[in-house]
Amino acid sequence: MDPKQKELNLTTIKEVLRQYLHDKNFRNTPERYTILEEIYNMDHHFNVDDLYLLMMQKKYHVSKATIYNTIEIFLDAGLIRKHQFGEKTLTSSSYEKSYFDKQHDHLVIYKKDSDKEIQEIIEFCDPRIQGIKDAIEDAFGVNIDSHSLYFYGTKKD
Ligand SMILES: [Zn+2]
Known part of the structure; x- marks a missing residue:
């Protein structure tokens, strides 16, 4: 994707999140925006463990509990969607960004x-x-x- 468009998209989804957090009276913490940006930089499906590892690799320390909690927020805000890929382990639901996707x-x-x-x-x-x-x-x-x-x-x- 062209970098300008990508930048514009990031601005849009961050605004969607900001508005959502405001409407729901949730705390407007910077880590939620960082996690959202990482998700939107990915081109594939991911699970909580993938996201946790990615954040660790980037030296960005968030707990798994924060990631679970943030994922619930993104789902409810319509920023990501959850998938049923039928993996055996219950903990590995997959997700993907969804705001601009066809x-x-x-x-x-x-x-x-x-x-x-x-x-x-x-x-x-x-x-x-x-x-x-x-x-x-x-x-x-x-x-x-x-x-x-x-x-x-x-x-x-
Ligand atoms: Zn997909």
Whole structure:
């Protein structure tokens, strides 16, 4: 992404966070902005451990409790989304930045003969899904705001 656009995006999401914290009467701590910036500099999905390690590598000391708490805030503020990639361990929910992203879906590929160990996650966008959404809206007379679709599998031989 062009650096100017990236800078502009960071300004936008920080403003979204500032407004959210203000509206909810939450403390406006600088570490929340640092964590948000790190997330928006990433180009992939992450879990709490990844984020914790990244912050450590940057010599930025935050507790895991702070990261968990901050993630809940970002989720509620619509800045990130949570994923169900079906990992076995309950502690490893995945997340990704979501504020500017186009809707996309995920294909989760597990390693063969493993206990749901993830080999790869592919993001895809299939316009037919929009068609299904339109048809469901018409059939049931509703407005659909979001959807969640995951395919899980293993590589063919
Ligand atoms: Zn994704």
